[in-house]
Amino acid sequence: MALSPIDLIVDPLSYEFMRRALMVSALVGGVCGLLSCYMTLKGWALMGDAVSHAVMPGVVVAYALGLPFSLGAFVFGVGSVALIGFVKQKSRIKEDTVIGLVFTGFFALGLVLVSKIKSNIDLMHILFGSPLGISQSDVTQTLIISFIVVMVLIVFRRDLMLYCFDATHARSIGINTGMLHYLLLTLLSLSAVVGLQTVGIILVVAMLITPGATAYLLTDRFDRMTLLAVLSSAISSILGVYISYWSDIETGGSIVLVQTFIFLLAFLFAPRYGIIKNTQFSK
Amino acid sequence: MNPLIENQKKDFMRIEAEDVCVDYNGTVALYDATLNLKSGSICGLVGMNGAGKSTFFKALMGFVRPSRGKIRINGLTVSKAQSEQAVAYVPQNEGIDCSFPVSVWDVVMMGRYGSMNLLRIPRESDRRAVWHALERVDLIDFRTRPVSDLSGGQRKRAFLARAIAQRSSVLLLDEPFSGVDVPTEKLMAELFLQFRQEGRTILISTHDLNHVRNFCDLVVLINKTVLAYGKTSEIFTSENLSMTFGGIPPNPLSGPTSSEEFME
Numbered sequence: 001m002a003l004s005p006i007d008l009i010v011d012p013l014s015y016e017f018m019r020r021a022l023m024v025s026a027l028v029g030g031v032c033g034l035l036s037c038y039m040t041l042k043g044w045a046l047m048g049d050a051v052s053h054a055v056m057p058g059v060v061v062a063y064a065l066g067l068p069f070s071l072g073a074f075v076f077g078v079g080s081v082a083l084i085g086f087v088k089q090k091s092r093i094k095e096d097t098v099i100g101l102v103f104t105g106f107f108a109l110g111l112v113l114v115s116k117i118k119s120n121i122d123l124m125h126i127l128f129g130s131p132l133g134i135s136q137s138d139v140t141q142t143l144i145i146s147f148i149v150v151m152v153l154i155v156f157r158r159d160l161m162l163y164c165f166d167a168t169h170a171r172s173i174g175i176n177t178g179m180l181h182y183l184l185l186t187l188l189s190l191s192a193v194v195g196l197q198t199v200g201i202i203l204v205v206a207m208l209i210t211p212g213a214t215a216y217l218l219t220d221r222f223d224r225m226t227l228l229a230v231l232s233s234a235i236s237s238i239l240g241v242y243i244s245y246w247s248d249i250e251t252g253g254s255i256v257l258v259q260t261f262i263f264l265l266a267f268l269f270a271p272r273y274g275i276i277k278n279t280q281f282s283k
Numbered sequence: 284m285n286p287l288i289e290n291q292k293k294d295f296m297r298i299e300a301e302d303v304c305v306d307y308n309g310t311v312a313l314y315d316a317t318l319n320l321k322s323g324s325i326c327g328l329v330g331m332n333g334a335g336k337s338t339f340f341k342a343l344m345g346f347v348r349p350s351r352g353k354i355r356i357n358g359l360t361v362s363k364a365q366s367e368q369a370v371a372y373v374p375q376n377e378g379i380d381c382s383f384p385v386s387v388w389d390v391v392m393m394g395r396y397g398s399m400n401l402l403r404i405p406r407e408s409d410r411r412a413v414w415h416a417l418e419r420v421d422l423i424d425f426r427t428r429p430v431s432d433l434s435g436g437q438r439k440r441a442f443l444a445r446a447i448a449q450r451s452s453v454l455l456l457d458e459p460f461s462g463v464d465v466p467t468e469k470l471m472a473e474l475f476l477q478f479r480q481e482g483r484t485i486l487i488s489t490h491d492l493n494h495v496r497n498f499c500d501l502v503v504l505i506n507k508t509v510l511a512y513g514k515t516s517e518i519f520t521s522e523n524l525s526m527t528f529g530g531i532p533p534n535p536l537s538g539p540t541s542s543e544e545f546m547e
Contacts, residue, residue: 041383158403162393165383172344172372173397173449174365220384220429 033233036212050103054080056110077189129200199252371446394448436467
């Protein structure tokens with residue numbers, strides 16, 4: 001049975017679960033892609049990794065208690081950030097060590113809780129995501145959280161850009177940079193929450209940095225960078241879901257691999273910052 | 284057209300710092316620092332690393348609250364002056380990630396953010412202020428270029444333009460002469476004279492003594508406190524300089540008594 005390219009695209013759309021998966025993955029990709037610009041420019045990749053792993057126990061507890069899992073994840077995401085700040089301030093340990101220490105601790109707690117709490121939690125779903133099996137209530141949560149994150153990012157777009165670029169100036173003209181710091185961390189927690197549904201806890205950090213890194217290689221304009229990051233991220237998600245459907249591979253891995261592939265293309269062929277262009281220059 | 288800055292009166296007291304002490308969790312960074320600067324002065328702030336130059340800047344920008352003493356800028360409290368955009372900080376080139384994807388225009392527009400609404404949507408007056416500032420630093424042809432394309436001197440001019448666009452009456456410059464080419468240095472010399480004419484007050488933090496001699500009317504020597512203050516020609520004595528750079532600083536941890544003794 002040979003399928004035409006149109007069939008390749010249209011065929012899966014006849015299934016409700018595929019329509020849902022594509023919609024949610026594209027949305028989540030877009031939201032995480034938008035935030036990833038700030039994460040890469042601020043140099044918060046490790047922080048993104050930390051927060052996304054630290055939400056694990058929150059997800060488990062929320063499932064066990066029958067609460068929306070995003071609530072639990074959010075509490076632990078913000079909690080981990082607060083704890084990192086506290087330990088760093090109160091001890092002589094360097095920040096990257098504190099981050100590594102706190103997030104692995106939280107992640108381990110999550111694993112232990114999963115094995116101890118008897119419920120129908122599927123560990124694999126939390127760790128690796130399951131966009132093809134997403135429930136209607138999870139879709140609703142994702143929509144609400146995505147809306148909040150995007151609205152906040154639009155309103156504080158300029159302030160957050162200035163905060164990432166030159167926090168001293170921001171503060172000297174009366175912008176509350178402490179508030180922006182925690183706002184960005186809160187948005188990070190929220191995005192990790194939505195991102196883990198499609199690619200899972202382990203890979204969600206890719207959603208939060210790869211699109212931004214790709215876009216950063218392609219442009220010198222902040223607005224274009226955000227646009228490119230959102231586009232590349234959403235396209236990666238859609239392609240990833242399709243590839244996963246047709247070749248029967250794990251969806252989260254498929255999405256992140258497409259993102260990584262697009263990054264590689266930018267790394268090689270970016271008009272200004274690609275290595276091929278720069279190699280020609282040095283000859 | 285809007286005035287370049289608020290309150291252009293001559294002989295107006297721009298910066299008044301009186302017995303300012305700053306400590307970070309018990310470690311004294313600055314004590315009993317007293318300094319008064321009128322409008323239209325160019326003053327060098329000279330001292331070693333860790334002598335309290337950046338702490339003094341932070342106090343003027345309201346980042347640290349003095350544990351004692353008081354600061355007035357244009358006769359206002361620091362936070363009031365901040366909300367009136369009175370103080371502009373021009374960073375060291377090294378302090379900024381210049382691979383950041385912003386254009387020269389965007390950088391100068393950041394000087395207007397404090398006067399804009401929450402969404403920071405520029406009005407016509409903001410665009411005019413940015414254009415005017417870019418003209419003054421001779422970067423108008425570079426306005427659409429990303430900052431990553433600029434040389435060190437051009438970047439410095441972009442940040443000066445940001446301070447001009449902000450219409451601040453006090454400029455704090457952090458090591459402005461490092462990594463700057465000759466044309467930029469000449470342009471800065473002209474700009475500083477214009478700033479003085481306009482009644483702005485410039486405080487230049489540096490350890491480059493030659494540039495202080497050439498650029499500054501006044502100089503403050505600091506080492507945890509104000510060691511000497513006055514006209515550059517009078518203050519730059521070998522005795523004062525050795526006190527600033529080579530001399531053994533008084534021990535501030537032993538409390539205000541010893542620092543008073545030292546000042547006598």
